[in-house]
Every structure is written in C-alpha cells, then in structure tokens.
Amino acid sequence: MHKILQQTKRLFLRMSVREQTLTLLFILVMLFIWTGSLLNRSSAWNDNRKQAQADLQNQQQWLDRNEQFTVGLANALERVDPQKTYAGSQLSGRIDAILRQVALSGSADIDPVQTREGEIFNDHNLRIRLSRISIAQLIQLNKLLSQETPYINLQSVRVTKNRRNPEELDVRFKINSFDLKTQ
Numbered sequence: 001m002h003k004i005l006q007q008t009k010r011l012f013l014r015m016s017v018r019e020q021t022l023t024l025l026f027i028l029v030m031l032f033i034w035t036g037s038l039l040n041r042s043s044a045w046n047d048n049r050k051q052a053q054a055d056l057q058n059q060q061q062w063l064d065r066n067e068q069f070t071v072g073l074a075n076a077l078e079r080v081d082p083q084k085t086y087a088g089s090q091l092s093g094r095i096d097a098i099l100r101q102v103a104l105s106g107s108a109d110i111d112p113v114q115t116r117e118g119e120i121f122n123d124h125n126l127r128i129r130l131s132r133i134s135i136a137q138l139i140q141l142n143k144l145l146s147q148e149t150p151y152i153n154l155q156s157v158r159v160t161k162n163r164r165n166p167e168e169l170d171v172r173f174k175i176n177s178f179d180l181k182t183q
Contacts, residue, residue: 073120084151085179088113088124094152095126095175102141107131121178125155128175132168145175152177 012020062069086094092113099105111127130138138159145154155174162168 079150085121086124086151086177087122087179088115090179091124091126091152091175091177094148095128098141098144098148099128101144102137104130104133104137104141107133119181121180124177124179126175126177128173130169130171130173132162132165133171134167135169138169138171 012023015023092110095110096105099108107130109129109131114125116123116125130141142154142157145152153176155176156172157174158172160170162170
C-alpha cells in the first residue's frame with residue numbers, strides 16, 4: 001500500500017501544474033458525487049427506518065387492542081344471520097329481483113360483481129346504472145334496498161337529470177354486500 005502511494009505521489013509530481021490542478025479538480029468532483037450519493041442513501045435508509053418504526057408501533061397498537069376487536073367481532077356476528085348474507089352471484093340475482101319489482105330491469109346496466117376476499121367474510125361490490133327513470137321509481141327502489149340493510153348497503157348514489165328529458169333521472173348506484181365464511 002505504501003509503495004502504491006509513493007508511485008502515485010511521484011506520478012503526481014511529474015505532472016505539470018495544469019495537469020495537477022485538473023487531477024485535483026477531478027478527484028474533488030468525484031468526492032463530491034460520492035458524498036452526495038452517500039448522503040442520499042443514508043437519508044433513504046433513515047426514512048425507511050422511521051417508516052418501519054412507525055409501522056411496528058401501529059401494528060403493536062392493533063395487537064394491544066386485539067381483545068377489544070375480538071369482542072366487537074363477536075357482538076357484530078351475533079346480530080348478523082349468516083343465512084341472509086349474499087355471495088357475489090346471489091347479490092347480483094337479488095339486485096335483479098329488486099329491479100324487476102320496481103320495473104327497472106330494462107333500463108338497468110349492471111356491472112359484474114367485484115369480490116374482495118377476507119378471513120372472516122367476503123366483500124362484494126356492484127355498480128348499477130339506471131337510465132331515464134322517474135323520481136317515484138328511484139324512491140321505491142331506495143325503499144326496497146333499505147329493507148335489505150345490513151346485508152345490502154348503498155355505498156354511493158349519484159343522480160343526474162337526463163339531458164333529453166329533465167323530468168327523468170340517470171342514476172348510478174354502488175352497492176356493497178358481504179357473505180360470512182363458514183369456520
């Protein structure tokens with residue numbers, strides 16, 4: 001190592017002043033780039049460390065409240081009849097039956113059911129678009145859907161007047177349902 005340093009020193013001293021200046025400038029620029037990269041990596045590492053620490057604290061809070069959640073789940077499951085919950089295809093069929101009761105099945109456009117599976121229950125979402133319906137039909141449909149609570153829930157309703165006939169409405173529903181998994 002000592003020999004390499006001596007050879008480097010001899011080579012440096014043989015250079016002209018201009019070459020020495022350019023070499024030192026090059027070394028300083030490289031050190032500057034290396035230092036910037038090192039600072040960026042250490043900053044990213046520190047950010048990741050802080051995020052991991054916050055995540056661990058959050059998870060610990062969830063774990064500390066485990067009994068509270070278990071009791072809450074047991075209470076909620078006591079109020080829900082598993083026979084009345086709807087699987088994805090059952091939800092679509094039930095909504096179609098409700099739309100037929102209000103005579104809206106012809107003006108309805110129903111998207112496929114989107115299901116998100118969980119450990120205790122499956123969550124189902126369904127979007128419905130109704131074109132050119134009367135306000136009386138909307139009220140009747142809303143009343144029938146509210147009778148299905150808590151097994152079928154309206155997540156959102158967007159009502160706009162029909163541009164061709166302002167007395168008619170265009171309505172978009174986002175409906176949510178769940179079915180309990182058997183243990």
